[in-house]
Amino acid sequence: AHQWRGVIREYAERLPVTEATKVITLGEGGTPLVHAQKLSELTGSSVYLKVEGMNPTGSFKDRGMTMAMTAAVAAGAKAVVCASTGNTSASAAAYATAAGLQCAVLVPEGKISMGKLSQAIAHGATLLQVDGNFDDCLDIARKLGESYPVFLVNSVNPARIEGQKTGAFEIVDSLGDAPDYHVLPVGNAGNISAYWKGYKEYAAPFESATAGTLPAVATKTPIMWGFQAAGAAPFVAGHPITDPDTIATAIRIGNPASWETAVGARDESGGVIEAVTDEEILSAHRWLSAREGVFVEPGSAAGVAGLIKKHAAGEVPAGKTIVITVTGHGLKDPQWALRTEDGSDVQPVKVSNDVVTVAAELGLEAK
Ligand code: F0G
Structure with a gap:
């Protein structure tokens, strides 16, 4: 069986490395592209989650x-x-x-x-x-x-963007073409820049430094939809903000480093970068874990929150292919799963060490 070799060896021809490069890898990439059944039902489009929490340290x-x-x-x-x-x-x-x-x-x-x-x-x-x-x-x-x-x-560091563009390659490789929409959270704006670079490179002939001219893999590029937390949304404001705040600490950023490339990704793709509130983020976080079976950290749910919000506004067309990158694992920041929608703590039910009591607590009757 084929063993995934990490993103550098899998995509070496499209990365700035040679045969002689000493590769530092922990086997990253090759993450699942999960069909999101409930989000697909909701929108009438085929929605997929690129589950980046499955990377070695739990994020993209x-x-x-x-x-x-x-x-x-x-x-x-x-x-x-x-x-x-x-x-x-x-x-x-x-x-x-x-x-x-x-x-x-x-x-x-x-x-x-x-x-x-x-x-x-x-x-x-x-x-x-x-x-x-x-x-x-x-x-x-x-x-x-x-x-x-x-x-x-x-x-x-441009090397980071080069590595992160492989997320787009994997999506096209599994779907057979680029999706119609790509949705993701935006913080320091490296990832939206990296995905856009990857999609563009896959949709045109590529001059490889080691393998000559590679043919285009995709027939198109997606529309990029980025979402920021409302309290940390410099792209929505149109300028850096000095005191960003959100419960989604991963994307609590006011002065994104990759400003121009993110704006380029948005505008060249005909996309948007919009804001979602902390409530919308936590609600999407709950949706993913309770309805799709995918546990992410709050910041990672911003893309899903954005899709749900745009659907409610009638802005998500049916019959499209939509990929949402969920960027980090739920175990990174598990406290948010342990609180109810009204903000109180979830208390696990205690029972005595006895099958009859446990069955009764579960509402089960003997067969
Ligand atoms: N999602 C998660 C879970 C993140 O950790 C980050 C960024 C983003 C989304 C946003 O990605 O910055 O490329 O736009 N985390 C950085 C960090 C800032 O330090 O871990 P971005």
Whole structure:
């Protein structure tokens, strides 16, 4: 049986690597494209979820990190640095370990989930909680990369975008063509830029550095729909915002680094970048786990929240193919599953150690 070899080896001809490149991989990519039955019923379109929580560290960041860490090793780096709302730090810490490099991560104090914090610590990164938000952390990380002997692995590093574009390749490879719409959350805006790059490259002949001219794989590119949290929606405002806030800490970002490329993806594709409220995000988070069987972290549900919102506004056409990237695993930030719609805590029912009591509690009658 074919064993998935990680995104660099699977898509080497379309990435800036050669036979000689020392590849740093944890087997990322090859994630499931799940048919979302209830969202498909709701919209009358075929809706699929690209479940990126199935990557080695539980988020899409691993696709970019395999490339960034491979580039760091090729550059002779000894240490890497990143700013993060959590997932990038978890991924950087794991891939730095695989590469034998030191890793420092800067995170906004008090605004990163326990799961992500514990991953960075477990993989031995030096984790500093900065008295500031993600945008402040990224500012410092960039300055460290410029003026100190550390290699920056945020998505301002083009290697990250190269790796992340493979998400689009996998979707086209499984559907046989590009979808009509691609929907995803937008934070620092690397991923929407990366998907758009991947879709464009697959829809035209590609000049490979190692394999000559590769023919187009897709006949079209999708319309890109990005969604931000309403309290952290600089693309909706049309300018950076200074005090972003949302319960979806993954996308709590006010000054996205990949501004121009994200606007390019939106405008060239004829798409939109819109906002969804925290309530809409949590409701979509609940929809995914309770109706589709897919557990994601709140920030990852922003795309689904956006689709549901646009459907309610009559803006989702029927009969189309729609892919939504759900970016990170639910276990990253599980606290949100343990609270009810009215905000109270879910209390598991306690029962005595006895089958009759358990059956009665379950409403079962003996056969
Ligand atoms: N979803 C999740 C779960 C994320 O962690 C992020 C970004 C995004 C969506 C947004 O993707 O930034 O490419 O637009 N997380 C970064 C981090 C910022 O540090 O982990 P984007």
